[in-house]
Amino acid sequence: MVRVSKDPELRRKEFIEVATELFNEKGFDNTSVSDITNKVGLSHGSFFYYFKSKKEIMKEVIFDGLNEIRYSIRQIVDNKQMNAIEKFQTILKWSADVQDTHEEFVEYSHRESNAAMHREYTLRSREMLLPLFVEIIEQGIKEGTFNVEYPTETMEYLTYIFENMEDSIKSSKTEEEYYQKMCALDILIIKALGIPEDTRLLGYYLKPNLKFE
Amino acid sequence: MVRVSKDPELRRKEFIEVATELFNEKGFDNTSVSDITNKVGLSHGSFFYYFKSKKEIMKEVIFDGLNEIRYSIRQIVDNKQMNAIEKFQTILKWSADVQDTHEEFVEYSHRESNAAMHREYTLRSREMLLPLFVEIIEQGIKEGTFNVEYPTETMEYLTYIFENMEDSIKSSKTEEEYYQKMCALDILIIKALGIPEDTRLLGYYLKPNLKFE
Numbered sequence: 001m002v003r004v005s006k007d008p009e010l011r012r013k014e015f016i017e018v019a020t021e022l023f024n025e026k027g028f029d030n031t032s033v034s035d036i037t038n039k040v041g042l043s044h045g046s047f048f049y050y051f052k053s054k055k056e057i058m059k060e061v062i063f064d065g066l067n068e069i070r071y072s073i074r075q076i077v078d079n080k081q082m083n084a085i086e087k088f089q090t091i092l093k094w095s096a097d098v099q100d101t102h103e104e105f106v107e108y109s110h111r112e113s114n115a116a117m118h119r120e121y122t123l124r125s126r127e128m129l130l131p132l133f134v135e136i137i138e139q140g141i142k143e144g145t146f147n148v149e150y151p152t153e154t155m156e157y158l159t160y161i162f163e164n165m166e167d168s169i170k171s172s173k174t175e176e177e178y179y180q181k182m183c184a185l186d187i188l189i190i191k192a193l194g195i196p197e198d199t200r201l202l203g204y205y206l207k208p209n210l211k212f213e
Numbered sequence: 214m215v216r217v218s219k220d221p222e223l224r225r226k227e228f229i230e231v232a233t234e235l236f237n238e239k240g241f242d243n244t245s246v247s248d249i250t251n252k253v254g255l256s257h258g259s260f261f262y263y264f265k266s267k268k269e270i271m272k273e274v275i276f277d278g279l280n281e282i283r284y285s286i287r288q289i290v291d292n293k294q295m296n297a298i299e300k301f302q303t304i305l306k307w308s309a310d311v312q313d314t315h316e317e318f319v320e321y322s323h324r325e326s327n328a329a330m331h332r333e334y335t336l337r338s339r340e341m342l343l344p345l346f347v348e349i350i351e352q353g354i355k356e357g358t359f360n361v362e363y364p365t366e367t368m369e370y371l372t373y374i375f376e377n378m379e380d381s382i383k384s385s386k387t388e389e390e391y392y393q394k395m396c397a398l399d400i401l402i403i404k405a406l407g408i409p410e411d412t413r414l415l416g417y418y419l420k421p422n423l424k425f426e
Contacts, residue, residue, distance in 0.1 A: 184366030
């Protein structure tokens with residue numbers, strides 16, 4: 001029997017925090033259960049009192065991260081002062097800023113050795129974040145600025161683009177190429193959601209952080 | 214020194230064929246170099262006369278498969294009798310039929326243990342197939358039936374949707390849900406490429422092969 005000196009819920013949280021740090025540092029595949037228990041200062045076996053497997057704690061790490069993101073987006077969705085277009089613009093700007101400051105995490109989650117973790121992240125984020133975007137689209141339809149027959153399905157398809165474009169955008173070799181990719185994306189979103197064609201959702205992106213040769 | 218009794222190019226092809234079969238049967242991760250050499254009937258070391266690693270032969274397997282697909286699509290692109298919309302419809306129908314007959318392969322390439330192979334497939338297919346679709350869009354622009362400012366970038370974004378929608382479509386629980394997803398996709402493609410709104414690209418899909426409860 002494992003000695004439980006701390007409140008189990010607190011101990012569980014501690015494991016998740018430590019695992020988050022280690023996965024970020026070393027990658028999911030290269031982190032062992034012993035790495036986690038060593039850092040927490042408990043025996044190897046104690047881990048299995050709280051989690052079935054490394055995969056289970058990975059799922060918790062991802063759930064916690066996404067929960068924070070969901071909370072931030074929820075604040076914007078619930079803001080009574082903004083119209084639907086402004087909400088979309090604000091979230092896109094916010095997520096670009098987050099990606100800039102968490103560039104290492106984005107890079108890391110795309111590494112091949114973290115493929116399983118990346119897939120889990122992708123599937124869970126669709127589940128947890130998609131409904132928030134659908135709420136904004138429905139607000140936009142009421143306001144008469146969005147015109148889209150299948151909000152949920154269309155937004156799901158757009159998330160496939162967001163999930164994959166990062167690599168493509170980063171591979172831009174010139175500022176012009178980058179600019180074209182951003183404009184093409186802006187136009188595609190606007191057409192898909194039936195937003196007035198002179199709207200620009202991604203304007204902030206046009207001063208990229210990227211270095212071109 | 215390895216004894217080379219066969220033309221090296223033929224031997225190389227034999228290795229690729231055998232590897233294709235084994236990857237399909239057992240998955241990439243579960244196939245060893247020895248599995249391949251055993252089936253070819255040569256020593257373990259002979260493999261490395263032709264390939265640097267299992268990863269290298271995997272890349273060849275994928276290249277060969279994509280090359281066949283490219284050849285089939287090329288026939289459609291070069292057909293002088295079809296307009297751009299007909300070419301799009303034909304390719305989409307053809308690829309749905311291929312997916313139906315190769316359902317096992319599609320299922321298999323999505324399995325977690327084949328993540329590395331799936332990623333290679335995705336990246337190479339963008340490189341090898343995207344230009345063919347851009348040719349059709351350019352034909353459509355000349356014919357006045359397509360209206361899209363950034364053909365290459367827009368088509369790239371649409372492929373992200375094609376690559377990811379399979380899972381989503383398959384997870385449909387009712388025929389209505391399936392139908393809505395297909396309609397939403399049809400409308401999104403049409404809007405993105407500026408095709409007349411009464412066009413239907415995916416009509417054939419509406420008699421699904423899927424079983425609903």
